[in-house]
Amino acid sequence: MAYTISTALAIYFVIWWVTLFLTLPFGVRSQQEAGEGVEGTDPGAPVMARMGRKLIWTTLLSAVFFAAGMAANNAGYLNIERLSKLMGVPL
Template sequence: MTIGGGLAVYFVIWWTVLFVTLPFGVRSQAESGDVEKGTDPGAPVMPGLAKKAVATTILAGIVFCIVWYVWTNLDI
């Protein structure tokens, strides 16, 4: 796997893992009982995107290491 190929694979894995982690720990305005006028009741109150970006980076790194190991050692 080349450096460019590795970066491309990591990029795809990172975005996939981000979409997996986004729904965890989110409370909607309707659940918290404080819906601001003009917003959707399902809008998140505190999405915590910084924490999710860090968690996504760590999880994507682990998944990438597994993919890299399989790719290099099993000749896929």
């Protein structure tokens, strides 16, 4: 089954957001861990989130995940008949 461009973009958008939440905790140090607590802030607040780097990694990883999913779909591993049989749901 061929996807339209809007369907492919919607799938990529969902994968991108899931990957963003997957990459957010990596490399974050809290104020308490760094010993740089600012008066009136939560000790668990990040010192430097490095969001630009996380957005780049998110885009790269989600492109890899999307390409792997599309390759599996084109190879026939993600068709509806196979997935419904795997889950025990009759068509």
